[in-house]
Amino acid sequence: MPEERTKRRAAKDKAEGKAASTQAGEFVREEIEHVREGKHGARSTKQTIAIGPSKARRAGVALPPPKAGRTSKRTRRSAARDSEKGRAEPARKPSPRRSRATRAALEREPHAAASRTALSRQAHASARGRGPVHAKPPHVRRPGRAHAAAARRANEHHGRRDRGQGPRVAPPWGELTRAQD
Numbered sequence: 001m002p003e004e005r006t007k008r009r010a011a012k013d014k015a016e017g018k019a020a021s022t023q024a025g026e027f028v029r030e031e032i033e034h035v036r037e038g039k040h041g042a043r044s045t046k047q048t049i050a051i052g053p054s055k056a057r058r059a060g061v062a063l064p065p066p067k068a069g070r071t072s073k074r075t076r077r078s079a080a081r082d083s084e085k086g087r088a089e090p091a092r093k094p095s096p097r098r099s100r101a102t103r104a105a106l107e108r109e110p111h112a113a114a115s116r117t118a119l120s121r122q123a124h125a126s127a128r129g130r131g132p133v134h135a136k137p138p139h140v141r142r143p144g145r146a147h148a149a150a151a152r153r154a155n156e157h158h159g160r161r162d163r164g165q166g167p168r169v170a171p172p173w174g175e176l177t178r179a180q181d
Contacts, residue, residue: 028052041109
């Protein structure tokens with residue numbers, strides 16, 4: 001069962017009008033913390049991440065099941081079942097025997113699945129699967145103003161290199177925030 005703190009954070013996200021996937025992100029964060037703390041392990045980074053949305057659906061977050069073609073029929077059925085459980089009785093206690101069995105199985109799994117490098121590798125692989133931004137239709141890409149704003153933020157944080165060589169140069173709109181040599 002999810003921790004009360006996680007449920008509160010998800011409820012706050014909902015009250016702020018954030019998307020269901022954002023609310024589910026709180027449950028993913030909780031799972032990553034559990035694996036890192038050693039509470040249990042996970043066979044892969046994907047498993048670590050996948051436990052989150054399942055818990056979120058069972059906790060009552062209105063997260064729809066994945067679309068056909070993106071996951072297996074079994075996964076979609078499982079997600080639909082989780083959503084049904086969340087809508088029907090979100091406060092119902094899970095079976096103690098099943099909980100113990102699940103916990104024991106996960107405790108035997110390694111803990112490296114939630115490391116920074118493993119999560120980074122998973123994020124990059126997922127992004128590669130989505131394809132390059134320029135291959136996306138225009139409504140999916142960032143509009144010009146947002147793109148320019150993102151570039152400005154990146155330069156503010158990292159400074160601007162003069163053709164990739166030499167010391168960092170202050171951006172034209174202000175000073176660098178760190179000390180210059």
